[in-house]
Amino acid sequence: MKIGTQQRRQERIDRGIKVRTDGLYALMSWRELAYLIAPRLLLIGGLLLLPLVVPGMYWLRVISIVCIYALLALSFDFLAHYVGLVSLGGAFFVGVGGYLTALLNTGMGISPLVAIPVAAIFGGVICTILLLPCLPLRGVYFAIVTLMYPLFLARVIEALNILGGTDGIMGIDGVPYVWLEQYGIIAMLLLILFGLRRLVNTDLGLVMRAVKDNDQAVRASGMNITHYKALAVFIASSVGCLAGACLVHTYMWAGISTFALDFSVLPIAATVIGGGGTLVGPVLGCLILVPISELLRDFGTLRIVFYSLILLGFIVFRSDGLMIYGQRKYHQFERWTDI
Amino acid sequence: MTDTPLLQVTNVTKTFGGIIALNNVSFDVNKGEILGIIGPNGSGKTTVVNCITGFVKVSSGRVLFRGETITGKPPHKIADMGVLRTFQIMRPYFSLPAYKNLVIPLCSPRARRTGGWRGGGKLGDRNTVSIDILEEIGFERDSYVPYKTTNTLPTGYLKRLELARCLALKPELIICDEVFSGLSMSEIASMVPLIERLQMDGITLIMIEHRLRELFQVANRVMVLNFGEKLVEGSAREVMADERVREAYFGSEVVEEVMKHA
Numbered sequence: 140m141k142i143g144t145q146q147r148r149q150e151r152i153d154r155g156i157k158v159r160t161d162g163l164y165a166l167m168s169w170r171e172l173a174y175l176i177a178p179r180l181l182l183i184g185g186l187l188l189l190p191l192v193v194p195g196m197y198w199l200r201v202i203s204i205v206c207i208y209a210l211l212a213l214s215f216d217f218l219a220h221y222v223g224l225v226s227l228g229g230a231f232f233v234g235v236g237g238y239l240t241a242l243l244n245t246g247m248g249i250s251p252l253v254a255i256p257v258a259a260i261f262g263g264v265i266c267t268i269l270l271l272p273c274l275p276l277r278g279v280y281f282a283i284v285t286l287m288y289p290l291f292l293a294r295v296i297e298a299l300n301i302l303g304g305t306d307g308i309m310g311i312d313g314v315p316y317v318w319l320e321q322y323g324i325i326a327m328l329l330l331i332l333f334g335l336r337r338l339v340n341t342d343l344g345l346v347m348r349a350v351k352d353n354d355q356a357v358r359a360s361g362m363n364i365t366h367y368k369a370l371a372v373f374i375a376s377s378v379g380c381l382a383g384a385c386l387v388h389t390y391m392w393a394g395i396s397t398f399a400l401d402f403s404v405l406p407i408a409a410t411v412i413g414g415g416g417t418l419v420g421p422v423l424g425c426l427i428l429v430p431i432s433e434l435l436r437d438f439g440t441l442r443i444v445f446y447s448l449i450l451l452g453f454i455v456f457r458s459d460g461l462m463i464y465g466q467r468k469y470h471q472f473e474r475w476t477d478i
Numbered sequence: 479m480t481d482t483p484l485l486q487v488t489n490v491t492k493t494f495g496g497i498i499a500l501n502n503v504s505f506d507v508n509k510g511e512i513l514g515i516i517g518p519n520g521s522g523k524t525t526v527v528n529c530i531t532g533f534v535k536v537s538s539g540r541v542l543f544r545g546e547t548i549t550g551k552p553p554h555k556i557a558d559m560g561v562l563r564t565f566q567i568m569r570p571y572f573s574l575p576a577y578k579n580l581v582i583p584l585c586s587p588r589a590r591r592t593g594g595w596r597g598g599g600k601l602g603d604r605n606t607v608s609i610d611i612l613e614e615i616g617f618e619r620d621s622y623v624p625y626k627t628t629n630t631l632p633t634g635y636l637k638r639l640e641l642a643r644c645l646a647l648k649p650e651l652i653i654c655d656e657v658f659s660g661l662s663m664s665e666i667a668s669m670v671p672l673i674e675r676l677q678m679d680g681i682t683l684i685m686i687e688h689r690l691r692e693l694f695q696v697a698n699r700v701m702v703l704n705f706g707e708k709l710v711e712g713s714a715r716e717v718m719a720d721e722r723v724r725e726a727y728f729g730s731e732v733v734e735e736v737m738k739h740a
Contacts, residue, residue: 342585342604345574349582352571359531359565360583361557361647 212421220416223351228285232379241393262380307394414460490539514697560650580608
């Protein structure tokens with residue numbers, strides 16, 4: 140450090156509106172109302188308008204895939220940052236939800252509009268029961284077990300040649316109306332996003348966050364942490380199964396590839412890029428990553444190379460995540476001051 | 479009027495592999511008293527806490543609370559009966575403000591049944607109840623302190639928060655694992671009346687301490703542990719007069735040396 144030169148440091152100050160409105164919604168003017176609502180409206184409006192502005196059917200399909208990955212990323216972010224369970228179970232949830240809705244639809248002739256929610260709830264129950272023995276595990280141990288399940292189930296289906304074996308289950312109905320399919324999944328994504336954000340700030344959500352911070356203290360306070368973890372896993376796996384069910388009805392096919400590890404890994408990448416623990420961040424991450432991956436298809440084999448480089452760039456230059464960076468810029472002034 | 483002690487620890491032994499952490503330790507705690515447990519480092523004090531509260535399984539022996547066996551029960555069940563503990567290493571829920579830290583224990587079944595420390599069976603708004611408890615334990619109500627995130631609070635407040643976490647469940651017995659350690663003299667001085675007030679409110683306490691002067695001020699009885707065995711039990715005066723206790727703390731050579739010069 141040079142002596143004699145003026146030193147400067149960056150100062151960050153909360154904007155006045157932020158200070159007044161943080162948590163307490165005593166709004167004084169339209170300006171303050173807009174300050175709070177504008178980012179939310181931007182997201183909701185943006186997502187709703189997106190299908191209208193993209194060119195062609197192909198990109199409509201991409202939007203659906205974005206939403207499916209966003210649901211998985213939400214489920215990962217919720218478990219990892221609010222309950223402390225790092226789950227690599229995206230593929231597991233997609234597989235269970237996907238096969239369940241496929242069976243309901245082809246086996247019992249239930250309409251997709253009923254089969255999808257039923258598959259989401261019962262898939263959540265099945266995943267929770269299967270993960271129940273692993274709930275005392277934490278951190279990387281839980282991650283490994285959740286990674287093992289999709290591999291395990293895919294091989295079971297292959298080896299025993301059940302549920303269509305390697306061919307998968309074909310002849311699944313699509314969602315009756317194209318626009319219902321498109322907007323249905325966008326609406327569900329928004330509903331779950333804002334629902335989870337509300338949940339983590341309720342008292343129940345606080346207990347879940349406490350389990351992440353210090354599970355021993357929660358046990359010492361007379362609460363059964365397994366109970367809370369199971370509830371959180373049920374919520375997250377239901378969201379994951381919902382994504383899987385939507386995916387299957389979009390492709391009209393359920394196969395072993397629903398257990399593919401892409402469904403575990405891409406949501407994590409999206410969470411890292413978007414900013415973990417914000418819940419909106421992962422959605423944003425998927426909105427960036429999935430279209431990029433589609434745009435790069437022209438490069439053929441080099442696609443993965445460019446994709447990796449972009450991912451690397453995000454992680455090196457914006458390691459705290461886009462959403463956290465954005466929130467800081469939105470809520471705070473930054474200025475250089477002499478010291 | 480019952481004659482059975484509130485807590486009976488009988489012949490508790492705990493081994494970790496080949497290491498005997500506790501060897502056949504027995505003691506009773508009567509309702510309304512403060513029992514101090516002292517002993518050199520590694521003498522098994524915290525293991526006693528863990529054995530009573532179910533955080534580790536005892537190898538043999540029994541712990542009875544109100545005449546009912548609690549050995550083998552999971553920690554949350556034991557806490558639900560009113561046996562609460564603080565942790566030696568404070569780890570509050572760092573991302574939350576102090577009062578939200580208390581909302582969490584107030585979500586427990588016991589708090590919902592009892593309504594918190596002063597609650598009369600019905601739990602009111604959790605945020606309000608938590609601020610009330612914090613005020614009683616020494617957080618200034620009309621200041622920023624209860625609303626600050628816990629990673630910015632000084633140790634004194636965190637220790638109080640640990641106690642408050644127990645009070646939220648309307649405890650019958652609190653086992654304090656070194657509430658005085660790491661505090662400044664003035665912080666300790668303000669903590670002592672707090673402990674005395676808890677006793678006056680009918681709460682039984684077990685205090686594990688290294689700060690002997692303050693402990694002797696509040697404790698009705700003191701028990702000394704050394705290498706997992708109970709050395710003596712008695713009033714503070716009796717305990718300090720005991721030759722074996724001096725030996726355990728200072729080593730036999732030092733005692734001999736001191737005796738020579740005496």
